[in-house]
Amino acid sequence: MAYEKKIPVDLDCPLRLTMSLIESKWKSCLLDELRSGAEMRPSELHKLLPEAAPRVLDLQLKELVEDGLVSKTIFPELPPRSVYQITQLGSSLLPIIDAMLRWGEAHMDIFEKKYRR
Amino acid sequence: MAYEKKIPVDLDCPLRLTMSLIESKWKSCLLDELRSGAEMRPSELHKLLPEAAPRVLDLQLKELVEDGLVSKTIFPELPPRSVYQITQLGSSLLPIIDAMLRWGEAHMDIFEKKYRR
């Protein structure tokens, strides 16, 4: 990894703790894609989030796994296969992800007018 | 400002839009401090969030004002005086801030054990 975080998450404030777990650019999107609870392969997630460089999703999935929000299973096959799945802890964040998604939908027009072009 | 953002907020995805408005290190804390709706002076906010450098709070408050989540009133007095107040739009984010605060409180112990020391 290019850079090792000094403090993995923010333990000083409950609000900052939650934020620090999901604030990276693609983490909330990854949790949203994994919301159904289905096992998903990395290549699937890459296709669903084509804007993100594959390397970035790998790195952020790794952190989600370290933090216990997502699980990873590796099958010792060739060609290699692995699957990601949201954990119970990760699922408990989904109401927050949902609320942010709905807020964004409800207020997108304001920010479209304000910032587009 | 040292660096001018290319895109102020993320308009491509509702979830990313909401995240992009609050994901900066101190923005969610500032909204939490302003939650009551009371007018607050910059020096007050600096005292409530002593971990943050005053300059950072100024910059992040400026963005919150630009995005319409917080209002700012400047009194043309000497010594200068100004107050910040959460707007209706900003208040509509408070349920999300609350949910994150509660999630953090409920799960802090897990991450304490995992990451402290």
Next chain:
DNA sequence: TCATGTACTGAAAAGTTTTTCCATATAGCA
């Protein structure tokens, strides 16, 4: 006069995240 408080700002350094590029390894297919 000098230190303190108030609000603000430019510039640069430091810190962190995100992206790009290249490389590994193996199987299947044309």
Next chain:
DNA sequence: TGCTATATGGAAAAACTTTTCAGTACATGA
């Protein structure tokens, strides 16, 4: 053989955020 697909990872560049430092300006009180 050469192309594609699978999953992964090192290294470095680029992009962005956060912090520090120094400075403006004015008023008050010791």
